[in-house]
Structure formats: C-alpha cells, structure tokens
Amino acid sequence: MSLTDATHDPALQSWVASANTADTDFPIQNLPYGRFRVRGSGEPWRIGVAIGDQVLDLRLALDALAWPAELMALLQPLAQGDLNALMARPPAERHGLRAALSQALSAGDDRAPELAGCLVPQANAELTLPCRIGDYTDFYTGIHHATTVGKLFRPDNPLLPNYKWVPIGYHGRASSIIPSGQGFRRPIGQTLAPGASEPTVGPVRRLDYELELAIFVAQANALGEPVTMAEAEAHVFGLGLFNDWSARDVQAWEYQPLGPFLSKSFASTVSPWIVTLEALAPFRAAFERPAGDPQPLPYLDSVANRAQGAIDIQLEVWLQSAAMRAQGLAPQRLSRSNFRDAYWTLAQLVAHHTMNGCNLQSGDLLGTGTLSGPQPDQAGSLLELTAGGKQPITLASGETRTFLEDGDTVTLRAVCERPGARRIGFGACSATVQQAMA
Structure with a gap:
C-alpha cells in the first residue's frame, strides 16, 4: 500500500x-x-x-x-x-x-x-519543547549498541535471552526533558570506583551522550485497551531527535536490580521540530530480521510491518569542545548510523507498550534507545566509541576524549535521502555540558 x-x-x-x-x-x-x-x-x-x-x-x-x-x-x-x-x-x-x-x-x-x-x-x-510531554519511556532497540555494550560487561553472553523476543524499555522522567539549545549541569552522583570497597559522592566522571530518536504519541488509547499492530501507526504523530544523556559511572553502580535511575533522569535533550510520520512516507523500507533470528510473536507482527515498517533515517553525532570554539574550529563528526538497523519498529514499540493495557497519552515520548550501526565508527555513544574509556578519540584541537568534559557541545542531526524523493531533515538537537553545581 x-x-x-x-x-x-x-x-x-x-x-x-x-x-x-x-x-x-x-x-x-x-x-x-x-x-x-x-x-x-x-x-x-x-x-x-x-x-x-x-x-x-x-x-x-x-x-x-x-x-x-x-x-x-x-x-x-x-x-x-x-x-x-x-x-x-x-x-x-x-x-x-x-x-x-x-x-x-x-x-x-x-x-x-x-x-x-x-x-x-x-x-x-x-x-522550546514542541508539545506537552506527559510521560516518557526509553526503549533499547539498537541491537548493535546492546551487543557492543553487552560485550564490555558480559563478553561470553552480550545479549540477554529476552532481547530478540521482547522490546526492552524502562520508564524515564519527563520533567527533565529539555529543549535543544538549553545547557545542563554535570550531574552529581554516587559511584563506586574500581577496586574501592565503599562508594563516594561527587561530579560524575563518565558522562556520555546517546543518539536516539524521539517517537511522539498521537491518539491516546484507553486504559485496559491494547493497541494492535494494525492500529499502532495511527498512534504515532511523528519523530524528533533525542539525546538521552547518561552518567555511565552512576549507571554501573545503580542499575542492578531495577535498571537506570539517577544515571538518566538529570537531563534528556529533544529537538524542537516534530517531523510527522506522513512526511517520512517516501523513506519506508522493508522490516527484516537477520537469518536465524526468531520472528516476532504474532502480536508484534503484521504484513504491513514486514513490508514497510522500517524507516531509512541517516543519523549523525557532532562534538565541539570549548577549546575548539575558542580556536574557531568547526564541530567534528564522531559517528554516523541509520534507524534501519533498529531491531524493533515504531509499530512494534507501540503495540508492546500497550499490550498489558497501558494507556499512552497524546504527547507522550518514546525514546528508541541508542541507535548504533554494525561498524565501530557507527557507534551512538562514547561508551562504544572508546571501548568503555579504554581507547580515547582525538579531536581536531588535539584534545582527547573518553567521556564528555565541561564545555563540550554535542549536536545530533538526521536526514532522509532517497532517489525519487525530496531530501528532508530534522534540524539540530544540541546541548552543552556545564560545570557541576558546587
């Protein structure tokens, strides 16, 4: 169709x-x-x-x-x-x-x-923020991100058994979602240093970005009424860029057994423009699972989703340090990836989120999770690009980075291009890291 x-x-x-x-x-x-x-x-x-x-x-x-x-x-x-x-x-x-x-x-x-x-x-x-965001869920659809990060912590078993069967997500905090252009303070958190027996409190040292898309919910569904795959895309208004800033040292200490908490809730940046789902129609693509992977369960499957559930969106991350700005150096591109590599589609995320009767509201935001590609230079976070901080990257100014420093500005960009269609873009999603509160 x-x-x-x-x-x-x-x-x-x-x-x-x-x-x-x-x-x-x-x-x-x-x-x-x-x-x-x-x-x-x-x-x-x-x-x-x-x-x-x-x-x-x-x-x-x-x-x-x-x-x-x-x-x-x-x-x-x-x-x-x-x-x-x-x-x-x-x-x-x-x-x-x-x-x-x-x-x-x-x-x-x-x-x-x-x-x-x-x-x-x-x-x-x-x-400012394009709409009232009443609630926020962050998913984990980037299988290459999940695999790479999993290898850092579980080399023999990077993906947990449920990953290819169920869209993984957690409930985030909508109140700390900020518009592009607004800076944020480096968070303070409780961390456990390697080899230490007791945690300490202070400014986080392993501050990271995450390259994501924001999915904005259109029509609400009533409490207790799941949204089917056939109906799911009618409940998606459009997409924006989303940077779910992460304190990796806090995350490593707090995430078991209930997952992210203060490592994520201090700030998330969203782009100001919502590109409607209709505008993205020329860039649809078939949704296909790799050979040998399990096929989605029936409630996460449909003919339409298999035929055109994926969307070809090219994504980029750019960084400019304070020193680069002072020297007149332009931002430096760190990586490129594509939303086509996501393991779950928009429709599947909506269908799964509501399968238990959860009622989504108009304006709710669903984050895709970090969107990385299969190649090392397609990583959507510094955690991946630097192999957990072990392989620093070099900037045009001669500085190196394992994680973000104060004064660093991270900008996300995205475009859709295809022969026979007009190129469209998402604008910029940008924010600067500020010094932690004294």
Missing part, C-alpha cells in the same frame, strides 16, 4: 524561496511542527511549521485566510500553542491539515501574499 500522495511530490516547489534549496532540512515536502515565539518578545508560545529558513506562524495564519470550518477547528488550538490537541485528532484530520498547508505554501498559490506576512525567520525564533 502506498503511503505517499501529492504532498510528497519531489517536483513540488514553494513560494518560500529558501524551501527550494537543495540543502534545506525543511522543504515543502517536510512541514514539521514546533512551538515558538519571536526571540526576546516574551509573547505566548504558539505552534509554527518550519518551511525553508522560515517559520509559518499558525497564530497569524489563522487570521490571515478564510480557512474552512474543519481546518479552523484544528488551527485554533495551534494558534494558542497547543500541539497536543492536533496530536489527539484522528489521522484523517491531521492529514487534511498537512495537505491544506502544503497547498497554501505551494508555488503559484494565490494566497501567498497574505501568508507571506505570517512568516518569521528561524533566526529570530525562540524554540
């Missing part, structure tokens, strides 16, 4: 000139949603759509045109900064708004003069 329509036409152009450049993350084929206000204005937040280097202010657009009544009902909460209201609507209504915005922004549309006054340069926009 084809998931594409006229909004994905690679020949489609916009009257917003910057949306037609080859290197933009935000051509008219993308149209991601975010929450913003004019920088320094102190105005209420409202929802905008990224188009080229501009933001279409949906508060202004609501008044600029005579929208049909059904679209007015969708735009009104967006004008007030409430993206969750749209996320909760049925897929057909979300699709209708996307199609209407695409048409209004298309080259030659006679409404361009009115909407041109509704554009805000992204350089003048202050961005």
Whole structure:
C-alpha cells in the first residue's frame, strides 16, 4: 500500500524561496511542527511549521485566510500553542491539515501574499519543547549498541535471552526533558570506583551522550485497551531527535536490580521540530530480521510491518569542545548510523507498550534507545566509541576524549535521502555540558 500522495511530490516547489534549496532540512515536502515565539518578545508560545529558513506562524495564519470550518477547528488550538490537541485528532484530520498547508505554501498559490506576512525567520525564533510531554519511556532497540555494550560487561553472553523476543524499555522522567539549545549541569552522583570497597559522592566522571530518536504519541488509547499492530501507526504523530544523556559511572553502580535511575533522569535533550510520520512516507523500507533470528510473536507482527515498517533515517553525532570554539574550529563528526538497523519498529514499540493495557497519552515520548550501526565508527555513544574509556578519540584541537568534559557541545542531526524523493531533515538537537553545581 502506498503511503505517499501529492504532498510528497519531489517536483513540488514553494513560494518560500529558501524551501527550494537543495540543502534545506525543511522543504515543502517536510512541514514539521514546533512551538515558538519571536526571540526576546516574551509573547505566548504558539505552534509554527518550519518551511525553508522560515517559520509559518499558525497564530497569524489563522487570521490571515478564510480557512474552512474543519481546518479552523484544528488551527485554533495551534494558534494558542497547543500541539497536543492536533496530536489527539484522528489521522484523517491531521492529514487534511498537512495537505491544506502544503497547498497554501505551494508555488503559484494565490494566497501567498497574505501568508507571506505570517512568516518569521528561524533566526529570530525562540524554540522550546514542541508539545506537552506527559510521560516518557526509553526503549533499547539498537541491537548493535546492546551487543557492543553487552560485550564490555558480559563478553561470553552480550545479549540477554529476552532481547530478540521482547522490546526492552524502562520508564524515564519527563520533567527533565529539555529543549535543544538549553545547557545542563554535570550531574552529581554516587559511584563506586574500581577496586574501592565503599562508594563516594561527587561530579560524575563518565558522562556520555546517546543518539536516539524521539517517537511522539498521537491518539491516546484507553486504559485496559491494547493497541494492535494494525492500529499502532495511527498512534504515532511523528519523530524528533533525542539525546538521552547518561552518567555511565552512576549507571554501573545503580542499575542492578531495577535498571537506570539517577544515571538518566538529570537531563534528556529533544529537538524542537516534530517531523510527522506522513512526511517520512517516501523513506519506508522493508522490516527484516537477520537469518536465524526468531520472528516476532504474532502480536508484534503484521504484513504491513514486514513490508514497510522500517524507516531509512541517516543519523549523525557532532562534538565541539570549548577549546575548539575558542580556536574557531568547526564541530567534528564522531559517528554516523541509520534507524534501519533498529531491531524493533515504531509499530512494534507501540503495540508492546500497550499490550498489558497501558494507556499512552497524546504527547507522550518514546525514546528508541541508542541507535548504533554494525561498524565501530557507527557507534551512538562514547561508551562504544572508546571501548568503555579504554581507547580515547582525538579531536581536531588535539584534545582527547573518553567521556564528555565541561564545555563540550554535542549536536545530533538526521536526514532522509532517497532517489525519487525530496531530501528532508530534522534540524539540530544540541546541548552543552556545564560545570557541576558546587
């Protein structure tokens, strides 16, 4: 079944000139949603759509045109900064708004003069969390990450017996999810040094990033009502970039027997734009398990998921130290990977999360877990890149890193590219490590 329509036409152009450049993350084929206000204005937040280097202010657009009544009902909460209201609507209504915005922004549309006054340069926009995130679950879908990390601790048995049967996850803390661009303090924690008999408390030494995607929940499901594989993607609004910062030394000391706690809850950074699931339709791929691996249990399997459950998203991690900034050195790319290598699909994560009757809410965030590839230079964390801190990497400034230092800025990026489709991107997900509180 084809998931594409006229909004994905690679020949489609916009009257917003910057949306037609080859290197933009935000051509008219993308149209991601975010929450913003004019920088320094102190105005209420409202929802905008990224188009080229501009933001279409949906508060202004609501008044600029005579929208049909059904679209007015969708735009009104967006004008007030409430993206969750749209996320909760049925897929057909979300699709209708996307199609209407695409048409209004298309080259030659006679409404361009009115909407041109509704554009805000992204350089003048202050961005925040794209929606209200009520709850957060982090999964562990990156089998190459799981295997590499497992080898560090269990060389003879890196993957635990359940990994290939059940999507592993844990309940995270939504209150410490922060928007891209906001720095965070190095956490303080309890750790046990190698060879020590008693733990100590102090700033963590093994601070790490994790390259992930954020999955934003669309429609809610009622408590006690599982979501089937056939229904699961209707409950996904879209994707963003997600950096689940990790204190590896705290994690090693605390994770048994209940898993991550303070090693993860101090900060997680999410990108400001949600790329809708519809925009990703041209980049679908078949979902296939490696030969010899068990096939998913029936509640995690469907014909549609096998045919097009995977998504081809190229991911990158960049690092710039304080010394690099001082020397005028550009950020340095540390790794590249692809979401296609994930062991579980979006639909499988939603179906599994709700199989016991757990009720997801509109705006909930599901992290994919660290997305690494099979090659050493495709690692999505420093824990992997440096073999647990044993093999430092060298930066362009001559500095070395095993784990993050104060002043380091980590930026995640992602793009989708495929012949016959327009390249789309996710923007940046970036944050700087600050000194621990005294």
